[in-house]
Amino acid sequence: MARQTYVELLRTADPARAPGFLRWLRVATPMRYPALVGAAAFAAGRLERGEHGLTRQVIASVLLRADDxxxxxxxxxxxxxxxxxxxxxxxxxxxxxRLYDEAALLAYDDGGHHFELGFVHGDLPRHGGIRTPRPxxxxDVVKLVHPRARDQAQGDLFRYALARRNGRVRTVPATLPLVRQWAGDDAEPAADFGAREPEFSTAGPAGRLPGPMRLVTGLRRPTGSPPPGQWLAQLRRAGHADTVLAALPIVDLLARPGGRARLEPLIPHLPLATLLGHLRRFDVAGIGFETAMAVAARIADPAEVRAAGVGPLRFAAAWAGVHARRWEPALAAGARHSLGAVPWLRGRTLVVVQPRDDTRIVFxxxxxxxxxxxxxxxxxxxRFPIRPEESPLHGLIRWxxxxxxxxxxxxxxxxxxxxxxxxxxxxxxxxxxxxPLYIWETLRHSPREYRPAFVSSPRRARFRGxxxxxxxxxxxxxxFVAADQSGC
Structure with a gap:
């Protein structure tokens, strides 16, 4: 298996080259988890051989996000x-x-129960995926490694994370204002932002939930009303709005009686990736003309597309999902702007595409x-003629x-x-x-059912999905191949 081979190579890797490779893998590529696996394998190999030094630095160098x-x-x-x-x-x-602060705690230490879907985990290895343990x-991390706090606020954050993990939180320290606001312990009075708080923010069990989570609970209630724009602005200033809006139970809300009406004021504020992922549902639910125009304007906005970092295939998926023609100009424009997220390739390239699949064609x-x-x-x-600066979705129509x-x-x-x-x-x-030859396959298959006649090499690479x-x-x-051949 490729994963075992990768681990064994890192266990015995040259200490002069492995740290740079792992750092490059973590920083310059989207392969975040393989970088963590490689660093662990490199550290395990050195410890087995009794080699000292370098392990601490390599481990720290690949941990760049707060959940790493x-x-x-x-x-x-x-x-x-x-x-x-x-x-x-x-x-x-x-x-x-270096990484733990208030924003990281709120973003990655969500307090969920980590429910597992057995059929999903069982299906992943069969189709080439990997099973990863729950982070x-x-x-738990603070308890295991005993980090040294850089200041009093971070020390309070460590103690709060321990208490939160054990369910023993009594109060939130004053040195953690963002956490206090999220928990509702330091909320501004309604008069400060020009409108009363939503009626669901204090009534019933919702009043005991963390402050911004009252929004989600209120939207679920039949009597809930959409939050005023001023409250959304307050959440955005506090750094919560994107997190809350991205976590809204959109499918559940659209299925409830009156859910669309309560959700619709928030739809134009959703992150762009969330808008694209749920565009078909919004279209089927029949969102209003003004809301649809606001959504279309964001989808076609080059600055929005660049900031969101979404690529052409995300727009192609939304294009395939919606049936109303009103979305086509915006999606085509957004797909054209998203080409900036695709790296530039020098030289002359031949792309051979098997028809009958829109994803392959757009790619x-x-x-x-x-x-x-x-x-x-x-x-x-x-041959299919390429038109410079054309949207891939317009090219799909021509194809x-x-x-x-x-x-x-x-x-x-x-x-x-x-x-x-x-x-x-x-x-x-x-x-x-x-x-050099690169092959992308879109068929899901099991390694037992299908084995290629050739294996990957520096000039022969095969990818699935x-x-x-x-x-x-x-x-x-x-x-990587050029650096390897030059001996760098």
């Missing part, structure tokens, strides 16, 4: 046992001191748009109306790289050995 320490410690316990060596403990403690809560067209020079060919068919039945076999040797985007391919295409993160793989792969 919990993920790494959970993985270490699952793979290497509950005993935590001092270098690993100190590396995690360094990261905790440790902030309080191939978006990739070609971001190449210095590119040709797009239908698998077993003809379905183009006559690509006449085969036009390309000369692979003319290209700097060849990319196949297919359902599956068992044999290796007849591409010269000195031309498509997503917006897939666009970054080719430049990262070529950068």
């Amino acid at each position: 320490p919990g993920h790494l410690l959970a993985y270490w316990a699952a793979m290497y046992g509950p005993s935590l060596p001092k270098p690993v403990k100190r590396g995690v403690a360094d990261a905790v001191t 440790l809560r902030f309080g 191939g067209l978006a990739l070609a748009q971001r190449c210095e020079a590119a040709d797009v060919v239908a698998l077993g068919g003809g 379905h109306t183009a006559d690509l039945r006449t085969p036009a076999p390309p000369d692979f040797a003319e290209y700097d790289r060849v990319v196949f985007v297919v359902e599956y391919r068992n044999d290796e295409p007849d591409v010269p050995a000195d031309v 498509l997503g917006d993160a897939s666009f970054s793989i080719i430049p990262h792969w070529e950068e």
Whole structure:
């Protein structure tokens, strides 16, 4: 298995090169969890061989997000046992001191019960996914590694995280104003923001919930009213609005009688990724014209698209989900703006796309748009002309109306790289050995059911599944291969 091979390579990796590779993997690629797994394997290998130094620094270097320490410690316990060596403990403690603050606590230490869906976990390994242990809560991490607080406020934060983990919170320290406001202990009076608080904010059990969570509970209640714009503005100033709006139970609310009317005032304020993910539901629910215009304006806004970091495939999924034609101009414009999130590829690229799947077509067209020079060919068919600066969704419409039945076999040797985007391919295409070949497969399958006739190598790479993160793989792969061949 590739994962076992990766772990074994890191366990015996050269200490002069492995730290830089792991740091690059964590910072410059979307492969966050593999970087944590690799750092743990590197540390375990050095400890087994009795080698000292470097482990603490490597562990700390890959922990860049506040939930990374919990993920790494959970993985270490699952793979290497509950005993935590001092270098690993100190590396995690360094990261905790650097990463843990009020915003991180509210964003990542959510206090959920971590419910598991067994059928989902059972399905992941079968289709090429990996099972990951549940991350440790902030309080568990603090208890295990004993980090040194950088100031009194962080010391209070550590103690609060421990009390919160054990369900023994009595009061929130005054040094944690953001946490106090979230918990409703330091809320401003209604007169301060120009309107009374929503009627659901203090009535019944909702009054005992954390402050902003009253919004969610109130929206669920039949008598709940939408919060005034001033209250949303207050949440945004406190840094809560995006978190609360992204966590709204949208599917549940739309299914309840009167839920659309209570949810509709909030829809234009939702994060762009949430808007795209639920656009079909909003359209079916029949949101009003003004709300739809506000949503369409945000989807087509280049600044919004750049700030959200969404890619062309997210817009393609929304395009496929909605049936009303009113969304097409906005989605096409947003998909064109999202091309800026696709890395630029130098040289000449050939993209071979197997038809009959819109995701494959949009991926191939978006990739070609971001190449210095590119040709797009239908698998077993003809060439498809690329128009500069065209939206991939407009290109999708042209694809379905183009006559690509006449085969036009390309000369692979003319290209700097060849990319196949297919359902599956068992044999290796007849591409010269000195031309890099990348194959993306969209068919879900089990390794037991299907094994390719060739394996990946520096110039032959195979990937399964498509997503917006897939666009970054080719430049990262070529950068790594070039560095490896130059001996850097």
